[in-house]
Amino acid sequence: MAFADPSDPSDPSGPLALHVDGISVRYGRHPAVENVTLELSQGSAMALIGPNGAGKSTLLRAVLGLVPLAGGSVSVLGHLAAEARPQVAYVPQADALDPQFPVSALQVVLMGRYRRVGWIRRPGRSDREAAVAALGRVGLDDRAGLRFGALSAGQRQRVLLARAIAQGSRLLLLDEPFNGVDATTSNLVVEVLSELRAEGAAVLMSTHDLSVAHLTCGEACLLNRRQVAVGPIDATLTPDLLAAAYGPQAVALAGGATVVTTS
């Protein structure tokens, strides 16, 4: 599959970046996601909001084509999810990765180029340049040679974002990118995501943080296994709908605006 040029501004008449059509996912008999439908056009961003166990990560995995669907379908840029995987970048949580692993920040970013490089061959000069440029965009070009695990949690999260940038994908999936990161990283990630959107990339991210969701995303999907609401973020993250997703214990803090559950 040809890679789309990430610098190419989105064609408004082009296919949807992501179309999730009534999907359900089950782990054994246990339903993890039931009948979720959402659309994401190129250059737009959506926050996945919901309590722990609501199926946010499962939904991201379904978009990647990593879990079998019990129903419904996922298409990315007009293709089946499994076929479109090179067009999709996945940014895991930094603390899901072993900090003792002997790789440098630059080597981690280069991993985003591996599919282009192909089997057997080594990353070439253009890959290296793309990786260094991606590190530059997250403000870490001076940390390229440091061991990944020697960086702070926020810096590691930015390295993983740089890896997605180096991949040059049209759809970014981020799993809780603001969990446990410092303010500098948080601001920088918000900024970089809006730049990437301006370049035509679509963003789907799970988060607990309603304030960064508002800063980053125009749309939101409230999830609690079933889809509670989806649409423009202001119409979605209302106190009533949040209570419907999180239950009566949900508290929307003023200012910080983070959802807290006591369960």
Place this chain on the structure above:
Amino acid sequence: MRGFLLDPFRFGYMQRALIEVVLLGVLAGTCSVYVLLRRSAFASDVLTHTIFPGVVLAFLVGQPLFLGALVFGLLSAVVLSVATRALGADDDVVLGVMLGSFFSVGVVIVSRTTGYANDLTALLFGRVLAVDRAEIVVTAVVTMTVVGTLALLHKELVLRAFDPVGVEALGYRPVLLDLALNVMVALVVVAAVKAVGTVLVIALLITPAAAARMVCQRLGPMFAVSCAVAVVCGWLGLAVSYDVSINHGVRAASGASIVVVLTAAFVLLAALGAAARALAARSSPPVTTPA
């Protein structure tokens, strides 16, 4: 000292043993880094046991033991890689069941066979001083195959070990990468059994990289140190076992001597690494990197 290191190798059988352990050092030194990164030490240990029935069967039907080991090594590498995936069971459980079942089948067959005790000892503890030219050629071919394959798959294997979800998200099939590594480990086991035996081969697959890890933070140097440790310890082990056996009248098995020296090297490098870290911590206060 010079005599201690060189004198034993005046003899042809010692020279052949040295060539064999140098080849195995490069082979195991390289492969053990991937085993360490992938955290598949237990899987490797299981592979060392699952080739046992293959060897026994080969002995019974009069085929080369290497062939029996190879068939069962490849078979168990496939079962191992696919079963964890297909059954959805924990790796540890599948591995534990495989280890017990394969090994017991071997024991059952052996216990019904007479005249096997001698060969069994060689299989369990190795007999590196008895390697012949043909076996060295086999080891050389296996070394080139395994090191070459690992080098070609290097970036994907490292990615698989570092980021199990990310590798799949990029469109790779982790089960195939696991299969490739397990097959390579099986080949190392098969090649090294002659020298150090099934019981001790696990030391070759784990200790060199573990020792290198103590003093290296980067992957490139880790490969170099791991291979160097394995090669030097192989040489030293042979020299020690010769010296102790000839000059001190204590029979020291060569394979076991190599593993003892290897373990000593691990302890030494672990101490060196700890000392270096302590020194670094004292000379410069911890750097707080700005976020």
